[in-house]
Amino acid sequence: MLVKTFRWAFVVTALGLAAGVLYDGWTALGLVAILAVLEISLSFDNAVINAGILKKMNAFWQKIFLTVGIVIAVFGMRLVFPVMIVAISARLSPWNAVHLALTDKNRYQELVTDAHPSIAAFGGMFLLMIFLDFLFEDRDIKWLGWVERPLARLGRVDMLSVCIALVVLLASATTFGAHAHQHGGTHADKTETVLLAGVAGLVTYLVVGGLSGFFEQRIEDEEEREQEAEEQAERAGGSRSPVKLAGRAAFFMFLYLEVLDASFSFDGVIGAFAITNDIVLMALGLGIGAMYVRSLTVYLVRQGTLDDYVYLEHGAHYAIGALSVILLVTIQHEINEIVTGLVGVVLIAWSFWSSVRRNRALQSAS
Template identity: 75%
Template structure:
């Protein structure tokens, strides 16, 4: 299972590190390795959240996520995205931006730093909406019940998540954006932060709305198909397989995953400049890390980990909320990538340990909940096993 899921990641790691050492020497080897670890540590919560979405898709779309999706993640966000930032900021063409990255890495880094307030506002608002939509929903399973119960009651208010996100954006624009951190010191980026933050909010609403719309419609159709499949299975004496999303619903969920991955990538791309200005070293290191995040996502789905450890998704969303806050704060203040990565790791580790304790308590009490959870996990694993 491990080799099957992580095989491509191991191969890309070996080839990428070997190429870096052959082309640029051992310094490049070490930096690429460090960047890979940085990307994995910053994006573990991304994998957990991705798994929660990916498990709804059928085997075909899971394969698309691992093939086309990884091309978008590696070449789009880790290589093209920094170039696009520079091209827009400096008002130059993509070719000239690449030339700056190779011939004038200092100027290249300054341009990316100047674009950071806009990037942080866009990504921060997108991630904040993900966190708010999760925490304001009334869920059967609650991790921090003392906090989640009252928030779930408040979540019954229409558009509360959007209102809270806009309040956070306004507060950010009136505080951090007035003294935003740029290459020359500090500057007033209030208008930029407001515009980018609204763009991030709109992106979430459009992509999330479309994916939810098609998911709901096709789930109704597939529920009917599933009932027919159950009847045929019982008549033939076969086990019933769970139905996973396909077609338009899966396409928009795939699009949602890509935008989500892009938002998670902002901190990794920006943080990489603290280690190196070399665009190709950056692309190699972050690309290797992105491969492991993709493989880890599929591993969590195939193993049914989210069904076994029910608080993991909660921990990942709390980490998303922390990352959203950090992105908004970094508009003015610099925060170490070590702190950013550790916050996510600590929250997910805490949710994992809480899940383990919950499972032990259920098994010790011998309740039906434990048996039902195992049966549900086995049923969902049938869908993922074909990926």
């Protein structure tokens, strides 16, 4: 099962490392490997969140996630995205941006650094909305009950997460945005830029999340009509299988997954510039890492890991909340990528250990 799920990740690793050696010698191999590890460490929480969504989708859309989705993730976010942000921020054509990235790597890195406030604001607000909606939802299983119970009651207030997100955005724009970090250690007033990018991230979440929720509700109505037939089959000795999202519902959930993956990619792409400013090596290393994250997502779904370790999803969402705050802080202050990666790893490891303790307690009680 493990080899079957990760076989393409292993193939991409071998091809990526070989391409790195052919492109710039053995030093490039080390850089590609480091970038791949960086991407995996920063995106492990992404895999857990993706698995929670992907398990609702049928086998066809799970396959689309691993094929079309990985093309979008690798070529879209890890190669095209760094070029496009330079093209937009520097008002260059995409071709000129690529030319700049290949011929004047230092200038290219400077332009990416100057564009970071808008990237961080967009990604930070999108991820913050995911965290807040999770936090204010009344769930049957609670991990940190002393925090989650009162917040679930507060969640009954309509649009509370949006209001809080807008307050956070306003505070971030007038504090961090007013002294945004730029290349060379200088600072500039990017208040308006941060506000616009943050609102764009918020609107993107509301539109994509709203559409996916709408179609998910439509398919839940169909599930109710099939519920009785499934129960009858179960009583007759047959197996009962849950209805998986398909059609338009699955399409919008897939779209939501891609936007979510894009938001998670921001810190990896920006962090990669601390290691190299060569976009070819960045695409190879981050692409390898993205393939492992995709494979890990499918592995978690097929193994039923989220059902066995019920607090994992909680830990991943808390890691999302931490990452959103870190992204907003990095508008003004530089934060080492090791810190960013460790925060997510620690929270997920803590939630995993809590799940193990819970399972042991339930076994002892039975």
